[in-house]
Amino acid sequence: MNEEEIIKEFDSLCSEIKPSTVFLDIKQYENKHINKVRISNGRFLDQFELEYETITELYHGINYIDKKDWPKHRSAQFILLVENLKSLYSSFDRLVKGFYEDSFILARSNYEAFIKTIFISCYPEDPYACITNRKNKNGIKLNLTNFLKQDLQLKWTDYSIFSSYSHANQYPVLIKAIEIQREGQKEAIALSFKFDKKLFEMGINQLKFLLFVNMKMIVTFFVSNHKNTLIEKMFEKAK
Numbered sequence: 001m002n003e004e005e006i007i008k009e010f011d012s013l014c015s016e017i018k019p020s021t022v023f024l025d026i027k028q029y030e031n032k033h034i035n036k037v038r039i040s041n042g043r044f045l046d047q048f049e050l051e052y053e054t055i056t057e058l059y060h061g062i063n064y065i066d067k068k069d070w071p072k073h074r075s076a077q078f079i080l081l082v083e084n085l086k087s088l089y090s091s092f093d094r095l096v097k098g099f100y101e102d103s104f105i106l107a108r109s110n111y112e113a114f115i116k117t118i119f120i121s122c123y124p125e126d127p128y129a130c131i132t133n134r135k136n137k138n139g140i141k142l143n144l145t146n147f148l149k150q151d152l153q154l155k156w157t158d159y160s161i162f163s164s165y166s167h168a169n170q171y172p173v174l175i176k177a178i179e180i181q182r183e184g185q186k187e188a189i190a191l192s193f194k195f196d197k198k199l200f201e202m203g204i205n206q207l208k209f210l211l212f213v214n215m216k217m218i219v220t221f222f223v224s225n226h227k228n229t230l231i232e233k234m235f236e237k238a239k
Contacts, residue, residue, distance in 0.1 A: 030097040033193075034097055034098075037200075041200075044204055045096065048092055048211070051215070052088070052092070055085070055211065056085060058218050059081070059082050059218070062078065062218070070222075072124070073125075073127035074221065076120060076131065077221060077222075078222060080113050080116060080117055080120075080131060081114070081214065084112075084113040085110075087107070087109035087110055088107070088211075088214075091106035091203075095204070095207065098193060098195065100200060100202075100203055101169050103207075110214075111206075112144065114210070114214075114217070115144055116131065117217065119142050123136050123140065125138075129141075129142075
């Protein structure tokens with residue numbers, strides 16, 4: 001069978017299963033979930049839109065401000081945070097459509113960018129070392145968990161939550177396994193979607209935190225001359 005015949009066979013197979021009932025069901029769930037969110041948490045949607053727009057416009061405006069007071073490592077930090085903005089939006093999009101686990105996984109990218117930004121300030125002589133996951137000139141390689149707990153002495157649980165979902169959805173897998181062990185299997189183990197108030201609100205808190213982090217970074221790290229006409233009003237809003 002040549003390539004052209006193989007393509008025809010696949011096209012024929014695909015045409016037989018259209019439309020996919022699984023895909024239609026998922027899209028229906030997404031629409032129902034986001035409509036439920038608009039009713040119950042409409043302010044969160046509006047606030048995220050406002051704050052995300054403010055952040056992205058501020059980051060864009062920073063390109064045109066006077067950077068004479070910037071230390072050499074500041075550019076690396078700026079690039080690091082800006083390049084993770086897409087994941088922040090994607091995390092929001094997945095959350096409001098009911099894909100909580102995916103939202104947590106995507107949020108981890110922006111969270112790690114924030115921690116790496118702090119790490120760069122602690123070791124500014126080699127700013128791209130932690131970005132490329134290598135040892136810096138002091139022979140130190142970033143271990144994010146140890147950096148939080150030992151160096152910064154913070155008792156943050158956010159990162160462990162992100163990690164538990166990023167590693168093959170470890171947390172929900174274990175919850176399901178424990179439930180079956182305790183109560184027996186009461187229903188089929190299969191792809192399923194349902195609104196989960198606890199997970200959704202956890203996602204809101206994480207996104208609000210990351211929005212605040214970006215605002216704080218802009219105000220304290222990057223805007224040395226906020227009187228620039230491009231960002232003056234937005235800077236005041238961010239404060």
